[in-house]
Amino acid sequence: MNPEKATAEPEVVKPVDLDDPSLYRNRELSWLEFNDRVLAEARDGRNLLLDRVRFLAITASNLDEFFAKRVGWLKRILASEPRTITVDGRTIAEQLELVIAKCDEQRREMERMWRLELAPALRARGITLARFADLEIEAKEKIRAYFEEAIFPVLTPLVVDPAHPFPFISSGSLSLALNVRNPATGQDRFARVKVPQNRPRLVEAGGTRFVLLEEVIAAHVHMLFPGMEVTGWHALRVIRSAEIGSPGEEADDLLELIESELRRRRLAEAVTIEVTGRLPESRLELLLEELELTDRDVYQSDGPLGLADLFQLASLPLADMTLPPFLPATPSAFVTAGDPVSFFSTIRERDVMVHHPYESFDSTVVRFIDAAAEDPAVLAIKQTMYRTSPDSPILEALIDAAGRGKQVAVLVELTARFDEANNIEWARKLENAGVHVAYGNPDLKIHSKICLVVREEVAGVTTYAHIGTGNYNSRTARLYTDLGLFTADPVICADLAHIFNYLTGYADMVETQELLVAPNNLRQGLESRVHREIGHARAGRQARVAMKVNALEDRDFTRLLYEASQAGVQVDLIVRGICRLRPGLPGLSENVRVVSVLGRFLEHSRVYMFENGGDPEYFIGSADVMKRNLDGRIEVLAPVRQADFKERLGQLIDLLLADRRQGWELRDCTWTRDITVDSPGAQAELLAAAPFS
Numbered sequence: 001m002n003p004e005k006a007t008a009e010p011e012v013v014k015p016v017d018l019d020d021p022s023l024y025r026n027r028e029l030s031w032l033e034f035n036d037r038v039l040a041e042a043r044d045g046r047n048l049l050l051d052r053v054r055f056l057a058i059t060a061s062n063l064d065e066f067f068a069k070r071v072g073w074l075k076r077i078l079a080s081e082p083r084t085i086t087v088d089g090r091t092i093a094e095q096l097e098l099v100i101a102k103c104d105e106q107r108r109e110m111e112r113m114w115r116l117e118l119a120p121a122l123r124a125r126g127i128t129l130a131r132f133a134d135l136e137i138e139a140k141e142k143i144r145a146y147f148e149e150a151i152f153p154v155l156t157p158l159v160v161d162p163a164h165p166f167p168f169i170s171s172g173s174l175s176l177a178l179n180v181r182n183p184a185t186g187q188d189r190f191a192r193v194k195v196p197q198n199r200p201r202l203v204e205a206g207g208t209r210f211v212l213l214e215e216v217i218a219a220h221v222h223m224l225f226p227g228m229e230v231t232g233w234h235a236l237r238v239i240r241s242a243e244i245g246s247p248g249e250e251a252d253d254l255l256e257l258i259e260s261e262l263r264r265r266r267l268a269e270a271v272t273i274e275v276t277g278r279l280p281e282s283r284l285e286l287l288l289e290e291l292e293l294t295d296r297d298v299y300q301s302d303g304p305l306g307l308a309d310l311f312q313l314a315s316l317p318l319a320d321m322t323l324p325p326f327l328p329a330t331p332s333a334f335v336t337a338g339d340p341v342s343f344f345s346t347i348r349e350r351d352v353m354v355h356h357p358y359e360s361f362d363s364t365v366v367r368f369i370d371a372a373a374e375d376p377a378v379l380a381i382k383q384t385m386y387r388t389s390p391d392s393p394i395l396e397a398l399i400d401a402a403g404r405g406k407q408v409a410v411l412v413e414l415t416a417r418f419d420e421a422n423n424i425e426w427a428r429k430l431e432n433a434g435v436h437v438a439y440g441n442p443d444l445k446i447h448s449k450i451c452l453v454v455r456e457e458v459a460g461v462t463t464y465a466h467i468g469t470g471n472y473n474s475r476t477a478r479l480y481t482d483l484g485l486f487t488a489d490p491v492i493c494a495d496l497a498h499i500f501n502y503l504t505g506y507a508d509m510v511e512t513q514e515l516l517v518a519p520n521n522l523r524q525g526l527e528s529r530v531h532r533e534i535g536h537a538r539a540g541r542q543a544r545v546a547m548k549v550n551a552l553e554d555r556d557f558t559r560l561l562y563e564a565s566q567a568g569v570q571v572d573l574i575v576r577g578i579c580r581l582r583p584g585l586p587g588l589s590e591n592v593r594v595v596s597v598l599g600r601f602l603e604h605s606r607v608y609m610f611e612n613g614g615d616p617e618y619f620i621g622s623a624d625v626m627k628r629n630l631d632g633r634i635e636v637l638a639p640v641r642q643a644d645f646k647e648r649l650g651q652l653i654d655l656l657l658a659d660r661r662q663g664w665e666l667r668d669c670t671w672t673r674d675i676t677v678d679s680p681g682a683q684a685e686l687l688a689a690a691p692f693s
């Protein structure tokens with residue numbers, strides 16, 4: 001025996017410093033990794049062809065939004081607070097450089113995938129994005145007639161010269177940058193023609209053959225400059241920041257303030273410019289000077305720009321190239337509830353939990369509001385509205401209810417990003433119809449999804465509630481997975497009444513018995529339950545935390561989950577997007593598993609489960625594990641008490657965790673999945689199993 005080994009001191013394992021910034025993944029880069037996973041669905045040959053095109057369009061749309069929201073925010077922070085250090089220990093400048101590099105990488109991959117994979121695959125199936133110059137004479141004449149009738153009258157050529165200032169380029173719009181020459185003088189001018197957004201981007205050229213609208217305009221652009229020569233053109237797009245300041249500034253009228261903010265957003269600073277080909281240096285310098293950008297903000301593309309417009313192709317009605325449509329099921333509990341009285345009696349007898357889009361939003365949530373509007377016994381309806389559709393049947397029902405003399409109150413969140421204009425329009429419609437409209441606290445977004453109906457019955461006034469994880473939006477309810485709970489539980493309904501009074505009245509806080517409400521007690525309620533699981537684990541009892549959320553961004557809660565893992569708690573996380581936590585690190589997160597499921601539907605529901613010593617607790621609601629949700633918004637989580645509902649939620653969590661077809665697993669800092677698996681996936685299984693109640 002080696003005497004040195006015999007006398008060696010045992011290795012000391014250093015405790016993990018939970019304040020080490022390297023333990024917390026970067027928020028922005030983590031979100032971009034989510035977009036990588038969406039892009040991987042476009043690459044995945046197991047998906048049908050038009051569905052792959054749809055995923056590519058979603059990726060492009062996501063990236064545009066990321067530039068507007070997050071790159072815009074980073075640039076503002078860099079200008080105002082350049083010494084800011086992010087949670088993961090980077091400076092804002094370092095983070096911005098990494099983010100721009102990653103965005104450019106995604107742009108290149110999207111272009112490559114379209115040019116080398118999807119466009120050839122479509123062409124092989126008879127769907128072609130042709131060049132105008134390659135069309136036969138008959139097709140060109142047909143498109144020329146369409147141009148003269150439907151496009152030419154809409155176009156406005158704008159030239160830059162001493163009499164004409166540089167034109168404003170709106171965010172996300174497509175333009176032609178033209179070089180126009182006067183043949184008499186030889187003088188060149190820069191001109192811009194905006195490609196109209198109210199015309200299809202892909203112009204039909206016969207059957208399933210299309211030409212880009214900008215190519216059609218470029219082919220006929222001489223009609224806009226009679227007597228001049230157009231010697232060259234490039235397509236360009238500008239993305240402007242959506243960060244236009246906080247609505248929390250003092251204002252006598254919040255609605256007017258948000259309208260003012262929208263006008264300011266139109267003029268917000270540019271964050272990036274995309275151009276096809278290589279612009280002449282003088283033209284590029286002009287654009288950068290006018291837009292106040294640098295060379296680093298320019299992306300030179302092989303085209304086409306604005307791949308989000310490929311939704312037009314993805315929507316072609318070709319059954320063999322896309323998943324078949326489905327008919328959402330009506331929950332068995334509501335099948336016989338054909339009139340308002342039976343609808344409410346069903347909820348009075350027992351809670352009903354619904355899972356969209358597998359179960360119909362229209363025959364449950366919309367019907368709930370319709371029934372309340374129609375029923376003479378209903379006295380009042382109270383509702384929050386964060387995002388909704390322009391043709392919302394729910395808000396039409398609330399207007400109808402007000403017309404029938406019911407007390408109707410709607411909490412409209414005017415600051416829902418990119419839905420402000422729609423919400424302002426609905427707020428005015430509701431007010432004009434006699435609905436009591438309130439906007440809440442301007443410093444706290446109303447993100448909760450809650451509705452309360454007050455009904456006069458033989459036994460006295462009875463209240464009914466709906467608490468959901470998703471917006472009251474019939475359109476997105478067919479695309480997003482969400483959960484909703486209908487209940488007549490008097491304690492939960494009383495809690496909701498207090499919440500609505502808090503939102504419409506004047507108080508510092510709201511007290512609830514059953515509901516967890518941000519920013520009052522939601523963080524404390526979740527954290528105390530994690531601490532309880534830590535106590536169970538340290539006592540040798542089974543301990544588990546499972547959460548299904550859109551994002552795990554809050555640093556303090558991430559730290560707590562690390563502590564739970566170290567104590568022996570099994571932590572199972574289904575996180576669609578941002579995830580700060582690094583699972584699988586020795587001595588820290590061996591007991592953590594992180595899965596992300598992407599598929600036909602956008603996973604949007606939020607579920608929280610705590611083992612609770614063998615009597616599991618479940619909550620559903622509107623809140624993600626983000627600092628803004630826990631501390632800066634009005635959020636509501638509701639307990640799910642019924643044993644069969646708890647069993648369903650447990651099965652949902654286990655099904656998603658076990659998904660090998662659409663599920664990605666995070667190991668430390670890398671997302672992986674097995675692309676050889678050809679099983680249906682969790683969402684397909686849920687579609688086949690609906691209805692659930």
